[in-house]
Amino acid sequence: MCEPITAALTTTQMIMxxxxxxxxxxxxxxxxxxxxxxADAIAEQADTKADQLSDQAGVQIGERVKQGRAERARLxxxxxxxxxxxxxxxxxxxxxxxxxSEDTATxxxxxxxxxxxxxxxxxxxxxxxxxxxxxxxxxxxxxxxxSGANAFRPAP
Numbered sequence: 773m774c775e776p777i778t779a780a781l782t783t784t785q786m787i788m789x790x791x792x793x794x795x796x797x798x799x800x801x802x803x804x805x806x807x808x809x810x811a812d813a814i815a816e817q818a819d820t821k822a823d824q825l826s827d828q829a830g831v832q833i834g835e836r837v838k839q840g841r842a843e844r845a846r847l848x849x850x851x852x853x854x855x856x857x858x859x860x861x862x863x864x865x866x867x868x869x870x871x872x873s874e875d876t877a878t879x880x881x882x883x884x885x886x887x888x889x890x891x892x893x894x895x896x897x898x899x900x901x902x903x904x905x906x907x908x909x910x911x912x913x914x915x916x917x918x919s920g921a922n923a924f925r926p927a928p
Contacts, residue, residue: 810901818894822887829883833876840872 844865851861 807901811898814894814897814901818890821890825883825886825890829879832879836872836875836879840868844868 847861847864847868851857
């Protein structure tokens with residue numbers, strides 16, 4: 773008479789253990805998907821910011837080049853009207869070109885530093901995402917299965 777009860781309890785333990793393991797697996801999958809979605813969003817945001825920084829630097833450099841060209845054109849016109857030529861005038865043009873080059877180099881360096889900060893920010897945000905590893909997930913599933921099976925173990 774005891775055999776059918778023992779068989780029923782063993783079957784119930786197996787079913788509950790399987791359900792607990794399946795539930796843990798579903799939870800682990802959901803956590804992994806959520807973590808991956810969060811990581812994808814962080815990467816997308818960082819890529820967008822990188823593009824914006826590059827675009828902004830391009831605009832700033834373009835504006836500085838225009839300013840340099842306009843400045844040198846004004847210098848040439850003024851020198852032509854005044855009849856000025858020679859080494860002093862050439863030095864002034866060279867200084868204008870040098871200033872433009874210095875300014876564009878500064879813009880590029882500033883953009884590079886901002887890009888580095890963007891990468892560091894992305895990496896910090898990614899380190900905060902929760903993506904369980906395979907070992908942790910496996911242990912959670914096995915633990916849940918054992919816990920579910922033990923819940924229906926008869927008292928000794």
